[in-house]
Amino acid sequence: MSLITVETVSKSYETFSVLEDVSFSIEKRDRLGLIGKNGSGKTTLMKILVGQIFEYQGRVQFAKQLRVGHLSQDPDLNPELTLHQELLQIFDKQQRLEDQMLELMLELEDESSQPDLLQKFAHLQEKHDQNGGYQYELSIKKALSGLGFQEKDWKLLTKNLSGGQRNRLALAKILLQDPDLLLLDEPTNHLDIKSTEWLENYLNKVYSGSVLMISHDRYFLDRVVTKILQLRNQRLTIYRGNYSQYRKTKALEVLTQEKEYKKQQQFIAKEKEFIRQNLAGQKSKQAQGRRTRLDRLEMIEAPEVTDGTMKIKFQPQIRGGNEILQCRQLNKVFDDKIVFSDLNCDIFRGDIVGILGPNGSGKTTFLRMILGQLQPSGGTIYVGHNLTFGYYDQELTDLDEGSTLLDEIRRQQPLWTDGQIRSLLATFLFTGEEVFKLVADLSGGERSRLLLAKLLLKQDNVLLLDEPTNHLDIHAREALEKALIDYSATVLMISHDRYLLSKLASRLLIFGENKATFYSGTYDEYQRELAEASQKQDTPVDQTIISKKKSPVGFKVQSQPSKRERVLVAKRHKRSRSR
Template identity: 40%
Template sequence: MILACQNISKSFGTDTIIQNVSFHVEDNEKTAIVGINGAGKSTLLKIIVGELAPDSGEVTVAKGKTIGYLAQYQDKDSNETIYNEVLHACDALIEKEEKLRKMEEDMQHVSADELEKYMEQYNRFSHAFELEGGLTFRSEINGVLKGLGFSENDFGKKMSELSGGQKTRVALGRLLVTKPDIIMLDEPTNHLDMASIAWLENYLLNYKGAVIIVAHDRYFLDRIVTKVVEISRHTATVFPGNYTAYARQKEIQRESLLRQYYNQQREIKHQEEVISKLKSFNREKSIKRAESREKALDKIERIEKPIDEKTDMHITLEPEITSGNDVLSVKGLSKSYEHKLFSNIDFQIKRGEKVALIGNNGTGKTTILKIINGIVDADAGEIKLGSNVEIGYYDQEHQNLDPDKTLFDEIADAYPNLKATKIRNVLAAFLFTDDDVFKRIRDISGGERGRVSLAKLMLSNANFLILDEPTNHLDIMSKEILESAINSYTGTVLYVSHDRYFINKTASRILDLKNETILNYIGNYDYYLEKKEVQELAAFGTATQDRADNSAAKGNVIVSDGTGEKNGTEQISGGGKQKLSWEEMKKQQAAKRKLENELKRTEDEIAKREAKIEALNDELSKPEVASNSYELNKIHEEQMQEEAALEELYAKWEELSLQKDC
């Protein structure tokens, strides 16, 4: 065990945040802390790292172990460059490196008699320096910064010039290169694009240390964590497995408690009816029997009805008028700033479609949304809206909100015909009640500003919603509510998001902005992943080449039939030899997918067997089983069979993993 939290409690004034929270983390374990916004997740991390003192309870860290902590918001201004800011994390190694260089210089002046002793000292110091990563730390810094979305051209930028999101990425990079024994991350994916999130997933999966993550990215949690600590109603419950396993266990637990509650309620009602009937007889014996039943009923430990800890946010999106079938047509769209973002892109959106626009940071996704909304001018191209199209725009920077207005005035000024009661009801639907409605926009959090923007959007009755990162700062419950609202919306939606789970739940089509052009996938995120390599190969000649190698690849590639065939501009020349290579590539990809599926099935079966063995262990520890030799032998025999099957699965998994790595 590397970390233990025992009965941690914390209140601010009369508000209890967490109460008697206990859990532990093992070496190399990857743990998620989940809960709705305001549940106390960030407070708990600050207590663990020592930034806040608990009211009661104790945090124990194994002797000699180090903790690295990334807070949700970073605002460090300095004249240091991005590269040097991260390099400072390695100051101790740099000092040792300088000492080695000094020893090498001094070596020339050491006498022959002292040289052997000096060389032994130098070799010991050099070996220790190498073991600490002294030979590789600079290349690791390069790899981490590139993995987090910075190009080498960015390395020289000063910290004071960066946005809050960029500063957070630099802080994350600095934390990762320090390689603490325990990494604690508070919403690390908020400012990362999909490529950077995928890189961070792989980094953390292979990290030789413990990881504790607070995040609302369900794909991210599913990929990384092996344990979930849920903070709900001030207390903590620990669930084994990833996020999906937690959600499944949580639902099973809830259904079981609900059944127990209703069964008990039926029994209570039955007993009350019997008692009432006995009393109605009005005879001494029947009254005594009724009183006896009443005493028994009073002694029953009542089961509380399980209540979903929802955010209670209510979103109802519905257009006032129906648009024409052709909602948006984009032709020949181009835009450059210091460098070219995209060139000559075309796409159309039809009524009722839910279209996700994805791509790495800096490719121009938000710029496209702003061009469509008339906020930014295109360098070239045409934007055409269909008949009766009414746009509702959600800006991730919330520039459509006046920071000096109160929440109430922001809604009242945008919709002057609304009565005060209606405005209060709408704000209450987005969790703003009582005096909250008189707070100024500038004084509320990013997540709260997002809820105000969603409230305005709901009131707009638009039939074409354009959303820029609508799930940022929303907790998982709120995301699910927004997903449901979008899926039931009868209008049209175009949105930018890096939340892969959200995209998978809501998108009917994906536009991938890549290498200055658009790749179009008719399907959700799972479909995009399935077809991505094939389509990039069709578009650019390879799925992995850099932009510099693809400067000749222009225009659009449209996937319209789900077959993986390429329509639109022809970008791969013909020829029998190349055709054969293409067919071979498809076979290799099919074999790879088959192997990955078999590996996943084996991992799932291992998890099931391990859970079964754990359940059998629990059975053996029961007193009634321990005293029954027949049951003991029976369970032990079943346990041996499960253990043998598990060994075979482990061997199979190792073989499949080896094939995958090859």
């Protein structure tokens, strides 16, 4: 039986329709990627599946006792618990068994204890082992480590976590619950490349359930999903294969439809011309017959066009010098903590430099040093002549919350008419009354588009981009990619988008382990070198979450542990849980 069956589901709001006659099913071991432009109904469909939207037409049927794990963009966490305590809640059953075992162990220390206590303890231990035993502590550690948390973060209260940290914690919690079905809304949005690759490995090699995910991460979709569900014009179309296979199938589909559409349009034009010439003449009956046939003709839809796609063209106002940036032994230290050191690089006009590394490794700090907002702790940084810098801040803070979209552009172009401003905003998909929206009411994707519009107006000859694709859908990402390829000046971009890095970056700056390394090559070349080095060293794949059947590192499971050993092990785990 299917895990979930969706039959002709439609959803409308007061003035517009979001979903029309959507039908599909989720089977065991399915790996489904749900794609579509921002606002196409993806999150609405996900909310219907998890029961957050009740009013809709159609039917959604669930398998009995289906366990679902849902990752939303606004995770529900207990603000008074630490990060570690939040995850320990998942294993409440094991912890209760441990408490009972500890009580029995203490009783068993008494030589006069009843023989039936040993039998009762053996029964509890068997149940504990069946539920994974002490494995859960190691699983928590592996999940947190894989998703970018260090052990020093474990004691942080969830209310003090950043938005990205909250989402990563929520993802770890859902994975550790090991549900039958994962419903994930942008799971890679706040992950660096290493954590994204860890998640890919987990979903492909460890997790045996089904997955439905909303994602704009094309590399991730290629490596995880086996079907693409595309939402367009309120309707759902299913394509077999990963994202790259979908693109090929879609291109062929559009080409075929275009040929059939043109052929039919030519036929219609010819028939209409015959009808026009002969409707009142001797061939009027033939004309009437052809008109009837035209009325009954099943029309072929016009092929899909790239409507709703941003039109971006970055054009530098002045040509900068050939030497853009030179760093020698550059380093930065905050409060005796080395952020990065020994950075040496030479960047020239026309370079597109991809900057990558774990969260918190100094990437944004480096861009702020180029802008002069932070000073080096050591070494030198030389910035070339006649350079103007355009900075895209990943926090999207360069906006006035109380301004409208019109106000934001007028602040930068005070002499422009409303018509000129509207024309610019339309190229970034803001039309009609949307130009009067307040910045405070914009989604992440809308804020990103507005910032890109402001960046375009500045006409700088060096672009410093900090995670520019984070809130953009696939169509917007592709539009940005084309604009950066066509840009005649220099780009330094921080990104965890491997597709973007692979397509654009000609050189790399790699941050990590308190160091920064300059690599004169593409992202694909860098990955090949890493793979070759790994093979030469015969380095095993990091199995970050291990099978529940295995024993955790540091413990040797014994069939008949001594009384003292049982007490020590139980007390150790009791202390661990109370941290």
